[in-house]
Amino acid sequence: MADKKVRFIIERQDGPDEKPYEQEFDVDYRPGLNVVASLMEIQKNPVTVDGKRVPPVTWECNCLEKVCGACMMVINGRARQACCALIDELEQPIRLQPARTFPVIRDLLIDRSIMFENLKKIQGWIEIDGSWEVTNAPIQNPYTAQLTYKLSQCMTCGCCLEACPNVDYSYLGIEGLREAKSPVTADFMGASPVAQAYLFNLNPVGAFDKPKRLNALMEKGGITSCGNSQNCAAVCPKSLPLLDVLAQVNRDVNIQALKNMFNF
């Protein structure tokens, strides 16, 4: 059992503007081993298959139970959570890459702060603090509540952004804007913030700001440039109903556009 090895091919990068390169590592197999546990083994003894001692691989993880979203990376070409990627279910050698739709800080560590910026843009919260009296909250339809519970499980991991052919934030620097690789950059924010806008639009109090959210989504870099590749729904580790969400929010912004035109 102990001599059975798992081969990892890891795409590494020493800094935000450095060139990526590949290194191979072997990890002792054990039942139930997953990618995060393997990376921990490599961290303990960062020696490549050529016997060279190298700086340990940098990556991010937190909850280890598919709730926090931090360990999202590209495993064998697919964006997913490393903590629930079981070695037994993966084709070997296992190829690990950073999610390059985001700026890479180092190795598998990425800068996902744009997702927070987008949540701010679509007002991913409910205004309850003000000069008005806070009394009994309106009741929410229990069927709607079931849907919003599902939508609230989004952990901002970024799988939907990495898999989407229309999202690209790789040009954003760690400190502000870095130069874009191509003159034409994608301008879709990804499914996740759209789902959050929908979540807060469904809330009886949050609905007060629905036009605000929809107008934010209509801006360049909002929902408009979604190209319906539907990869987001296929890769979402929380199985959010993203197809329904995108079509519904598309419907909502179209209606909002008519309101903007005729209520002007």
Added chain:
Amino acid sequence: MFHTTFYLRRLHSLCGLLVLGFFIIEHMITNSVAMAGPTIFNQVMGMVEEIPKPLFYSIEIGMYAIPILFHGIYGIYIALQAKNNPRNYGYLRNWNFALQRWTAWFLVVFLIWHVGYLRIYVKGMTGTPISFELLQNMFQNPVVAVLYILGMWAAIFHFCNGITTFCMTWGITKGPRAQNVISLISMGLCAVLCIATVMFMSSYFMY
């Protein structure tokens, strides 16, 4: 507050479905007449010539040229934005997404050649009316015939897949099941139109 990208994108979607859709259907109908033989085909072509010139030109420029140029030029911008990834995410819809862009690139080149040669050069500059014999001569070159079939197929796929995505973009089909039904119907339409193309193209070799 003036959402330029939003309106351009929605206009692009509308142009694609209505104008290009009408254009494809029109091509399918007029070309299908070729199956009835040269005499009837030339009669129909002659009927098109009967349309008063001012009306004909304003339809051609206002309803065809401008919307298609807009759809094409803005479409190039959209196609440049995409990082196609069906190799990593090999889902049907993702393949269709990539194919939508690849057929678009082919169509840009094909349509410049097709419109540039037949409409602007042959009909416009030399004043030769489009007739069965003219097309028959042109398709004697097998490369031209194959490129024309591929051009039709690309346009048909682009249009039919466009119906599916149009319904999503405008929020018409919301649930995955409704989206699947529309997708199946439009792919069925795609198959029928592709077969019809081969049928009317072969009639140029039969007479």
